[in-house]
Amino acid sequence: MTFGNATLRGGQTLLHDARMWGQLLRWGILGLVLSIVLTPAVSLFTTTSAHEWRVVGLGTLAEFKLGLKYDPDSRQTYEWREGERTLERISLIASDPRIERIRRRMLDTVHKKAWLGLWLGLAGIVLFALIFWILGRRMARAHRVRGAEMTSAQALGRRVQPVFSRLGGRFFPAARKSKPRIAGVPWPERAETQHTIVSGTTGSGKTVLISDLVAQIRERGERCILYDKMGSYTRAFFDPARDVLMNPLDARAPRWSPFFEARTPRDFDTMAAALIPQQKDTVDPFWVTAARQLFANGAGVL
Structure with a gap:
C-alpha cells in the first residue's frame, strides 16, 4: 500500500469514527437535557393545582405593573379562593404571602427534580451504552451464513432429533x-x-x-x-x-447364471442394453451396437 493510499484510508477511518462518536454524544446530550427539563416539568404539572398557577400568574402580573409605576390603587382581577374572582388593588395582590410561598415550593420542586432528571439521564446513558456494547460485541462475533459447520456430537444430536423423540428416549x-x-x-x-x-x-x-x-x-x-x-x-x-x-x-452363494434370467432371445438384448449403455456424447453408435449384438448373439448360442 502506497503512502497516499495508507494516509487516505487512515483519515477516512479516523473521521468516520469521530463522526459516529459525535452522533452518539449528540443523542446522549439531547437525552440528558430532555430528562433534566421534563422531569421537573412533569412534577410541577402533577403537583401544582390550577388555582395555584392562577395565583402565581396574577400575582406576578400585579408585581410587574407596580414595577412599571402603575397606580397602586388600580384594580386587577385576582382569585383569593378557587373559583372566586374579584377586582382588587394591585398593591394588595402583590402583598399576598401565598404568592411567594407557592413560588418557593415550585422552585424547590424544580431544583430537586432537575437533579433527579440529571441522575435519571445519566443512568439512561449508561444503560444505552451497555446495550450498544452488547449489540456491538454480538455483531462483531463470527456467525455462520451457510455451508458446513463444525459442532459437537451432543449439539448435532439435538439438531437432528425432534424434541419429542429426545424426551421419549429419556423416559424410555x-x-x-x-x-x-x-x-x-x-x-x-x-x-x-x-x-x-x-x-x-x-x-x-x-x-x-x-x-x-x-x-x-x-x-x-x-x-x-x-x-x-x-x-x-x-x-x-x-x-x-x-x-x-x-x-x-x-x-457360498446360491447357484445363479444369467441364462436363468432369459426365456427368449430378446431377453438377451435387454441384458445387453443394461450392461452396455449408450453414452449421451457418443458420435458413432456403431461400437456400442456391435458390442450389444456380440453379447446377445453369443449368449443366445450358448
Whole structure:
C-alpha cells in the first residue's frame, strides 16, 4: 500500500469514527437535557393545582405593573379562593404571602427534580451504552451464513432429533436404543430410506462407521442390502443361517447364471442394453451396437 493510499484510508477511518462518536454524544446530550427539563416539568404539572398557577400568574402580573409605576390603587382581577374572582388593588395582590410561598415550593420542586432528571439521564446513558456494547460485541462475533459447520456430537444430536423423540428416549431407554446411531449421533427420522453419503480418504474409518450401522440393524433383527465390493462386510457379518450372498463367483452363494434370467432371445438384448449403455456424447453408435449384438448373439448360442 502506497503512502497516499495508507494516509487516505487512515483519515477516512479516523473521521468516520469521530463522526459516529459525535452522533452518539449528540443523542446522549439531547437525552440528558430532555430528562433534566421534563422531569421537573412533569412534577410541577402533577403537583401544582390550577388555582395555584392562577395565583402565581396574577400575582406576578400585579408585581410587574407596580414595577412599571402603575397606580397602586388600580384594580386587577385576582382569585383569593378557587373559583372566586374579584377586582382588587394591585398593591394588595402583590402583598399576598401565598404568592411567594407557592413560588418557593415550585422552585424547590424544580431544583430537586432537575437533579433527579440529571441522575435519571445519566443512568439512561449508561444503560444505552451497555446495550450498544452488547449489540456491538454480538455483531462483531463470527456467525455462520451457510455451508458446513463444525459442532459437537451432543449439539448435532439435538439438531437432528425432534424434541419429542429426545424426551421419549429419556423416559424410555429401550426406545432410544432401538433407533440407529452414526458414531453415537442419532440418525434423523426416516433417513434410513433416503440417501446418506459417507466420504473420507483411505483409512479415515468409512468401513468402521458403516459396520457399526450394520451391527445395529442386525441387532434390531432387520434386514439390509450391502454392496460389498472389497468383501469387508462379508468377512465381518456373513452368517450362512440368515444371510444370502448374491455373488456368482462365490461358492457360498446360491447357484445363479444369467441364462436363468432369459426365456427368449430378446431377453438377451435387454441384458445387453443394461450392461452396455449408450453414452449421451457418443458420435458413432456403431461400437456400442456391435458390442450389444456380440453379447446377445453369443449368449443366445450358448
